[in-house]
Amino acid sequence: MDKVYDPHTVERKWYSFWNEKNLFRADSQSGNPPFCIVIPPPNVTGVLHMGHALNNTLQDISTRFKRMAGFNALWLPGTDHAGIATQNVVERELQKEALTPEMLGRDGFTERVWEWKERSGGLIIEQLKRLGCSCDWSRERFTMDKGLSRAVREVFVKLYEEGLIYRGDYIINWCPRCKTALSDLEVEHEDTKGHLYHIRYPLADEQGYLIVATTRPETLLGDTAVAVNPGDERYGRFVGKHVILPIVDKKIPVIGDSYVDTSFGTGVLKVTPAHDLNDFEIGKRHKLDVVKVIDDDGRMNERALHYEGMDRFECRTKIIEELQAKGLFERIEDYPMGVGRCYRCKTVVEPSLSLQWFVSMKRLAEPAIEAVREHRVRIVPEMWEKVYFEWMENIKDWCISRQIWWGHRIPVWYCDHCGKMYVSREEPKTCQECGGSLRQETDVLDTWFSSGLWPFSTLGWPDKTDDLDAFYPTSVLITGFDILFFWVARMIMMGLHFMNDVPFRDVYIHALVRDAEGKKMSKSKGNVIDPLLVMDQYGTDAFRFTLAMLAAQGRDVLLSEERIEGGRNFVNKIWNASRLTFALLENIGPVEGAEQSSFLPDKWIRSRCRKVAREVADAIDTYRYSDAAHQLYNFIWHEFCDWYLELIKPVLYGKVSGADRAATGRVLQETFRDIVTLLHPFMPFVTEELYQRMSDKKSASVMIAPFPEGNDSEADERSEGEMDVIFGVIDAIRNIRGEMAVAPNQRVDVLIRAERERALIEEYAYFIKELAKIEKMAFTETKPERSAIGIYKDVEIFVPITDTEVIHRELARIEKELTKIQGEVTRIGKKLQNRDFREKAPEEVIRKEEAAHGELLSRQEKLIGNRTRLEGILGR
RNA sequence: AGGCGCGUAGCUCAGUGGGAGAGCGCUACCUUGACGCGGUAGAGGUCAGGGGUUCAAUACCCCUCGCGCCUACCA
Numbered sequence: 049m050d051k052v053y054d055p056h057t058v059e060r061k062w063y064s065f066w067n068e069k070n071l072f073r074a075d076s077q078s079g080n081p082p083f084c085i086v087i088p089p090p091n092v093t094g095v096l097h098m099g100h101a102l103n104n105t106l107q108d109i110s111t112r113f114k115r116m117a118g119f120n121a122l123w124l125p126g127t128d129h130a131g132i133a134t135q136n137v138v139e140r141e142l143q144k145e146a147l148t149p150e151m152l153g154r155d156g157f158t159e160r161v162w163e164w165k166e167r168s169g170g171l172i173i174e175q176l177k178r179l180g181c182s183c184d185w186s187r188e189r190f191t192m193d194k195g196l197s198r199a200v201r202e203v204f205v206k207l208y209e210e211g212l213i214y215r216g217d218y219i220i221n222w223c224p225r226c227k228t229a230l231s232d233l234e235v236e237h238e239d240t241k242g243h244l245y246h247i248r249y250p251l252a253d254e255q256g257y258l259i260v261a262t263t264r265p266e267t268l269l270g271d272t273a274v275a276v277n278p279g280d281e282r283y284g285r286f287v288g289k290h291v292i293l294p295i296v297d298k299k300i301p302v303i304g305d306s307y308v309d310t311s312f313g314t315g316v317l318k319v320t321p322a323h324d325l326n327d328f329e330i331g332k333r334h335k336l337d338v339v340k341v342i343d344d345d346g347r348m349n350e351r352a353l354h355y356e357g358m359d360r361f362e363c364r365t366k367i368i369e370e371l372q373a374k375g376l377f378e379r380i381e382d383y384p385m386g387v388g389r390c391y392r393c394k395t396v397v398e399p400s401l402s403l404q405w406f407v408s409m410k411r412l413a414e415p416a417i418e419a420v421r422e423h424r425v426r427i428v429p430e431m432w433e434k435v436y437f438e439w440m441e442n443i444k445d446w447c448i449s450r451q452i453w454w455g456h457r458i459p460v461w462y463c464d465h466c467g468k469m470y471v472s473r474e475e476p477k478t479c480q481e482c483g484g485s486l487r488q489e490t491d492v493l494d495t496w497f498s499s500g501l502w503p504f505s506t507l508g509w510p511d512k513t514d515d516l517d518a519f520y521p522t523s524v525l526i527t528g529f530d531i532l533f534f535w536v537a538r539m540i541m542m543g544l545h546f547m548n549d550v551p552f553r554d555v556y557i558h559a560l561v562r563d564a565e566g567k568k569m570s571k572s573k574g575n576v577i578d579p580l581l582v583m584d585q586y587g588t589d590a591f592r593f594t595l596a597m598l599a600a601q602g603r604d605v606l607l608s609e610e611r612i613e614g615g616r617n618f619v620n621k622i623w624n625a626s627r628l629t630f631a632l633l634e635n636i637g638p639v640e641g642a643e644q645s646s647f648l649p650d651k652w653i654r655s656r657c658r659k660v661a662r663e664v665a666d667a668i669d670t671y672r673y674s675d676a677a678h679q680l681y682n683f684i685w686h687e688f689c690d691w692y693l694e695l696i697k698p699v700l701y702g703k704v705s706g707a708d709r710a711a712t713g714r715v716l717q718e719t720f721r722d723i724v725t726l727l728h729p730f731m732p733f734v735t736e737e738l739y740q741r742m743s744d745k746k747s748a749s750v751m752i753a754p755f756p757e758g759n760d761s762e763a764d765e766r767s768e769g770e771m772d773v774i775f776g777v778i779d780a781i782r783n784i785r786g787e788m789a790v791a792p793n794q795r796v797d798v799l800i801r802a803e804r805e806r807a808l809i810e811e812y813a814y815f816i817k818e819l820a821k822i823e824k825m826a827f828t829e830t831k832p833e834r835s836a837i838g839i840y841k842d843v844e845i846f847v848p849i850t851d852t853e854v855i856h857r858e859l860a861r862i863e864k865e866l867t868k869i870q871g872e873v874t875r876i877g878k879k880l881q882n883r884d885f886r887e888k889a890p891e892e893v894i895r896k897e898e899a900a901h902g903e904l905l906s907r908q909e910k911l912i913g914n915r916t917r918l919e920g921i922l923g924r
Numbered sequence: 925a926g927g928c929g930c931g932u933a934g935c936u937c938a939g940u941g942g943g944a945g946a947g948c949g950c951u952a953c954c955u956u957g958a959c960g961c962g963g964u965a966g967a968g969g970u971c972a973g974g975g976g977u978u979c980a981a982u983a984c985c986c987c988u989c990g991c992g993c994c995u996a997c998c999a
Contacts, residue, residue, distance in 0.1 A: 052961070237996085244999085262999060275999095309998055317999055326997045386996085399997095431928075438927065438995070529994090560993095597947085598937085608936080610948055617961040624959035631958075674938075678946075693958080701957085786965030792954045821956080821964095872943075879942090884979035893942055893980090900943060 053623035055587025058737040071751050072184050074122035076514035083119035084519040086503050088527045091130035093137050096175035098561035101579040105592045107526045108181050112729040113668045116755035125183035129192040131455040131495040132392045138164050154453050161454050180732040189506045191498040199505035200456045200498050201473050208471045212408045219325045220402050220447050224346030225395035228451040229404050235388040235397050242385040246378035252290035252299050259378050261313030266363040269352045270341035273319040278304030294376045303334050322401045405449035412541040413443045419550050427555045439533050448494045455492030500538035503551035524554040556671040589731030590616035596677040625689050626738050629720045632700045636713045645711035649695040652771040655764035657722050662758025722756045773805050774812050780838030781820040784847050787861050795823035799846040837914040839907050855918050862915050869908050876901045
């Protein structure tokens with residue numbers, strides 16, 4: 049084995065090994081309890097980024113753990129067709145060939161997208177495999193495949209029949225770049241520095257004008273009224289009169305509507321029902337005309353007079369110029385405002401009146417709110433429940449139609465002749481009313497419409513399948529908070545509505561990955577760390593383990609190369625520990641028939657290992673991945689490597705007479721196997737490599753090795769307590785050596801004064817001497833004069849001092865510690881004298897404080913004793 | 925505007941109603957027969973500030989300041 053672990057040589061081989069052995073596969077007929085996760089399907093256009101890496105690492109940890117713990121584990125993978133994103137990608141590709149979608153036509157274009165999908169769409173799946181994901185690839189799904197498309201149609205038709213889907217004219221968010229409607233969630237809000245323009249609208253029947261304040265002067269061309277608050281003393285009298293709409297020179301009414309805020313702007317509101325949600329509502333109340341002046345491509349249309357064909361933002365400037373020229377411009381002031389942008393292409397979204405399809409949400413939301421309130425779906429961390437409720441309780445109808453070609457085409461047909469509409473699972477041939485020919489609706493559905501069905505459509509719905517029986521509801525959904533509304537909430541609503549049961553029992557919401565400065569990683573900021581490069585450079589296992597360590601609940605994950613380096617060092621540490629372990633075991637030969645060891649370090653490490661196994665299992669089960677990883681890190685590095693391996697070296701090298709080498713070898717072997725097994729969910733590749741090298745492996749793969757049973761009742765508290773004494777004594781001696789600047793390789797003599805612990809220390813004297821680098825160790829009844837003192841509980845350790853300069857150093861050290869102790873003694877002493885404390889604090893706390901107080905006093909006394917002796921030597 | 929979250933060692937972060945922790949960084953020493961991607965020891969904190977509840981607060985409540993995020997139809 050190499051001195052340094054090389055991930056590249058081992059990682060490749062094991063993934064195909066698992067695959068060939070069919071270890072990823074779940075069985076719907078299995079008698080084992082089910083555990084199921086459906087993957088948040090990445091976009092087919094996607095390449096693996098840090099968010100995916102974290103998300104899928106956590107899913108894999110849970111899945112691998114549950115599989116090893118005896119569950120019938122299914123991690124169901126797949127990808128999302130990502131309507132707008134994918135269409136954009138293919139459009140860009142066409143551009144290179146000087147083609148447009150229009151030139152290919154709808155069928156030609158979608159064919160191109162499928163081609164593209166077959167060619168490049170599998171990239172992210174391959175990257176997930178590199179990450180080590182143990183998905184059941186035989187069940188991989190795609191939101192546009194036959195089965196899922198059928199599920200989409202079924203849901204659309206059912207909801208329509210139930211009156212929960214409707215079509216109508218409403219103000220929606222329009223992206224002039226993508227040329228499609230967007231749902232409210234697909235609009236990103238951004239604070240920008242805007243302006244408030246004050247414009248004069250001349251009165252029609254008398255002198256003067258009303259001054260209107262607006263952030264969007266270009267929409268003036270579509271104004272059909274001016275509104276004031278009817279109770280406004282300044283303007284009330286104008287209600288019912290008219291003003292002349294500037295530039296257009298058209299008479300429009302002044303209306304009274306309580307929506308108008310008298311304290312905002314001038315108190316006069318221009319009303320453009322076709323380009324503003326509130327104006328639209330006002331327009332409905334007052335039956336106003338609706339004049340659309342901006343086209344689907346963001347340019348002014350024929351209703352915009354001489355501005356026809358001009359870009360909406362250029363028009364804004366020109367309109368102001370024209371108003372100034374006409375003396376109708378009052379003034380301009382800075383005004384911070386929110387601008388909506390398309391989440392795909394960042395173009396400023398245009399609120400626009402449009403005929404679209406909607407899902408009526410209220411009735412669907414109510415049971416979904418209940419389900420979370422009653423914890424039939426448990427959201428972890430709980431804090432996200434509030435966010436969920438907040439949104440669900442104020443939910444608005446969902447615009448689901450998109451004016452693009454890539455996606456599930458809405459299953460609605462219109463008769464060319466009589467206009468009758470058919471909503472149907474199967475394509476109707478001709479109009480039943482008049483026999484006329486039918487044309488299918490050209491719009492497709494929002495991608496999230498099909499994603500919302502994912503937990504049951506992937507398991508075979510609408511058919512009744514074994515998979516649905518076995519795995520629905522799924523166990524847990526693991527995802528980031530950024531798609532809580534987009535996806536999680538909708539799955540809960542759809543699952544309840546169509547399956548009559550929640551889609552998953554738990555939702556674990558993990559943090560976002562950010563850079564070391566806490567900034568969101570983005571290509572434009574140039575602060576992205578590419579997970580694939582990281583895996584190349586540091587190894588997949590190191591990367592995964594680092595992510596798990598950083599994935600504390602409810603916090604952002606700040607990733608830096610230094611952290612990953614730490615992960616790599618840990619993997620390397622394990623690698624080297626295994627080199628030693630294998631060498632030691634080979635050295636002593638077979639250990640299978642060995643006796644149960646009575647060697648204290650053996651009993652101690654077994655006890656610790658069982659506890660850690662238990663804690664790791666608990667932590668993964670409750671999504672505390674970071675806790676689990678830290679437990680393992682500390683146990684393996686600081687207990688197994690730093691202490692245990694060092695303690696057993698002399699035994700296994702045959703330097704301790706009377707030791708049962710085989711018994712200790714057996715414990716080493718068992719413990720090492722446990723460690724590798726416990727680590728496997730976190731670092732699948734090295735652990736498989738090491739497992740396969742073991743002479744005592746229990747399964748064909750560590751992937752299906754039983755997860756070590758942790759059991760607190762088997763904890764060996766007595767052995768742990770005794771080891772603490774040994775550790776305490778060694779630490780005390782090392783501390784003195786360090787403080788007195790004794791070189792690490794220089795052996796020292798020590799005298800030990802102990803009563804109760806004497807037998808134990810004597811028994812393990814050899815090990816103490818080895819680990820603390822002691823030449824001669826002896827016991828004493830009296831306190832030697834010329835020595836430095838180390839204390840562990842009642843045990844006093846003396847290291848003789850020869851040099852006067854060292855005496856001064858020791859005195860300084862004692863002084864420093866005494867100061868610290870004095871503070872503590874005073875603090876606890878006060879507490880113990882407090883009558884309220886003695887009366888009201890729990891018995892246990894009082895005893896604990898008394899014990900601490902006593903120990904401090906005894907330590908203080910010992911230190912003072914030594915100080916007095918040393919000062920005596922110096923003749924003070 | 926409302927909501928949520930966060931301010932703990934130089935940096936990044938855990939943590940808990942009763943003796944302040946980790947990783948990295950830093951200092952000193954060390955080729956101890958697995959590992960320098962290592963070992964041993966060490967320095968470093970009024971747990972943002974103020975008030976309250978409590979025998980006891982870094983932790984629970986309120987306020988202030990600073991930072992981040994989400995939701996929102998005030999033009």
